[in-house]
Amino acid sequence: MARKDRPAKKQTAASRKPNGGDKPLRGAERSAYFARREAAKVLRTVLEGDARRRAVGSIKSLVYSPSIRNKRATFALVCETLKHLPVIKDVLRATSVLNSKWKRQEELLCIIAYDILFGKESSATGDAEKLLLSRKDKLRSALVHLLEKKRVKHIKELMPQCKISDMPKPRYVRVNTLKMDVESAILELTKQYAVDKDDMVPGLLKLPPSTDLHKHPLVLNGSIFMQGRASSMVAAALEPKPGWWVLDACSAPGNKTVHLAAIMKGKGKIIACELDKQRVKRLEATVRLAGATNVKVKHEDFLKLNPEEPCCSKIRAILLDPSCSGSGTAIDRLDHLLPSYAADDTGNSDRLMKLAAFQKKALEHAFSFPAAERIVYSTCSIHQIENEDVVKSVLPLAASHGFQLAPVHPQWPRRGLPVLDGSQHLLRTDLVEDGEGFFIALFVRKADKRPEGYAERETCERYRSKRFLRKKMDFVNYFFNNRFRMLLYPQFRFKKQR
Ligand SMILES: C[S@@+](CC[C@H](N)C(=O)[O-])C[C@H]1O[C@@H](n2cnc3c(N)ncnc32)[C@H](O)[C@@H]1O
Structure with missing residues (x-):
């Protein structure tokens, strides 16, 4: 050319x-x-x-x-x-x-x-x-x-905003016990790093600050998840039992969803609801990576989920971690360096008020799930308006459904701001002391406060499964008692069985 x-x-x-x-x-x-x-x-x-x-x-x-x-x-x-x-x-x-x-x-x-x-x-x-x-x-x-x-x-x-970000923060990883046991993970990680077990959350490990694990094989294959300490306290606070039906109401990217799956040993069902289409993809990827086969992803608006739908009416625990200002993790994302951070810092901006209104609505909706016994509400915000104020505003409704505040990780020293009755049950982590600002509230419904229909349905389910077992046993007994007659006279088979 x-x-x-x-x-x-x-x-x-x-x-x-x-x-x-x-x-x-x-x-x-x-x-x-x-x-x-x-x-x-x-x-x-x-x-x-x-x-x-x-x-x-x-x-x-x-x-x-x-x-x-x-x-x-x-x-x-x-x-x-x-x-x-x-x-x-x-x-x-x-x-x-x-x-x-x-x-x-x-x-x-x-x-x-x-x-x-x-x-x-x-x-x-x-x-x-x-x-x-x-x-x-x-x-x-x-x-x-x-x-x-x-x-x-x-x-x-x-x-002043730079003082916080200069403090070294340990790296936390959560062992995904669906794929690997804690001792094996420690054994593998100690080949390269100093590793300590966390005393709050089972399966959470603490590594030195600035440990970079992004390309570590255990991270890439989903055996461990890089998840902060406060974030890991949320699913642990819900304490769902293996076999329960659980709802993660606002779930992407899914860190807490897969933590729930690990706590439940992969048994029972987790419905992971997410509104945003793009974030649903990330959620699905997290679930796949974790090997959490009992998770059903639902691309839906949580506020529009009908609590009486068959799948929702069985839900016994709800994790509600709705969109929030993220002011408690702004340091990690470096948001505190942005001009808007100073504007939101007063805790009263329009944006915060809109977020708080959504958070309140979502929490109110959670109370309407008929079989719910435990509800955890969490944010990664430091603002009272998204935390104690939201909880305080729903207390009368919570009480009308038989819910009350219960202690979250009682051994943790930092509690909610004293602006409502029961604030000692709430948990806060501190931006400076803990390197991230989280908030967790736990509502528990007493067994005798469950709606009447639920108790009946539960009895009914128990009755149905007992009847099924009885029928099965009848069939086995019949087969056993008549085995010789059946072999000799094939026409006899199942003649008498109803
Ligand atoms: C704070 S993030 C959840 C983080 C997640 N719990 C985790 O640990 O990975 C809040 C999520 O709620 C979703 N969301 C917001 N409004 C929602 C709604 N009405 N219904 C369902 N999901 C919603 C957002 O798209 C966002 O992905």
């Missing part, structure tokens, strides 16, 4: 030569240049999603997508820039850098400004770098001026 006929090579960010392409960049310089551009792209997606309160993905998932080449450097740049973002924006505003031409590349300028002000100074490899480096002194004096104005000595004093 003649040279001029060859299709032009598609230019990617990495193949394009920065700085007009006259001088090739050295290795480190080149990777820093591209990491800044990749970080700017991720930062833009994250901030746009946050502004619309519709994240395309978490920071981690965006950085770890295949299109990002330099993942470590990009991740560090995005996180550090986000931590310093309000300060960086103030400095850029004070130095009038963000004119109409550069406004369109605001995220890139923020990344470079971070490097100049707090990181390693950028090399003058691109136009944006050249612009900010030419104003380096102005940027630095604007920062000094800002600190003086806010009456702080160090920039860290302006970033």
Whole structure:
């Protein structure tokens, strides 16, 4: 093919030569240049999603997508820039850098400004770098001026949200006893790590902070699940018995569903209800991976499940872990670095009130399941409005169905906020002390408070199964008593049997 006929090579960010392409960049310089551009792209997606309160993905998932080449450097740049973002924006505003031409590349300028002000100074490899480096002194004096104005000595004093995230947090894994026993899992994991058994949840193991198990064979084959301590307390608090019918009302991605299946030793039935179609796929994948054959996935709105339907009327335990603000796990997802986090922090935003209204409705619906004896309500939120307030608002209805609050993991030291009767039964985990903020409430219905119909139905079921057994025994006795006659006179077989 003649040279001029060859299709032009598609230019990617990495193949394009920065700085007009006259001088090739050295290795480190080149990777820093591209990491800044990749970080700017991720930062833009994250901030746009946050502004619309519709994240395309978490920071981690965006950085770890295949299109990002330099993942470590990009991740560090995005996180550090986000931590310093309000300060960086103030400095850029004070130095009038963000004119109409550069406004369109605001995220890139923020990344470079971070490097100049707090990181390693950028090399003058691109136009944006050249612009900010030419104003380096102005940027630095604007920062000094800002600190003086806010009456702080160090920039860290302006970033209280970063103190929590710097604390090391142990890695917890839950052994999936449907596939592997706890001792074998410990034996395997201790080949590489220091492993301790958790004293709260059976089968939960504690490993050193920042242990990376994402590619560990036991994780990949579903023998262990990377699940936090507080999250693992939820299914354990429900204590369903093997053989029960159980409902996981809002179940994707299914971590608690498969924990329930393990507690029930794979016996009985779990109905895993999920509204969101995409998340149903993740739920199904989790169930498959765990080998939880007694789980039936239902793509449905929990609020529309009819408690009188045959499958629902048998349900004896309900786990309700509805959508919530996620403020208790925001640190893991790095949400605390986002601008919207500060807005929600007051605990009274519109969004929180809408979530609380849904949570209340869902909990009220759970009480209407006729055979339900135990209901666990949980959130990964630190806000009272989603936790104690929801529980308090449903107490009269709960009582009218014969439910009352019961202690959740009584040995745990942190309990509910004292804003309702029975708050000592509620469980809270603390964002700082425990590294995550969860809330768990357990409602138990006394046997004598079950609706009349249920007691009758149960008696009826018991009666039916007894009658079936009796019939079976009659047949066996008949066969045994008449075996010789049957062999000699084939026409005699079953003649007399009704
Ligand atoms: C906090 S997550 C559940 C996490 C899950 N329990 C686990 O541990 O893996 C809440 C889930 O409820 C689902 N959801 C929200 N509203 C629902 C509804 N009305 N009916 C069923 N599922 C719902 C959401 O799509 C989301 O997947």
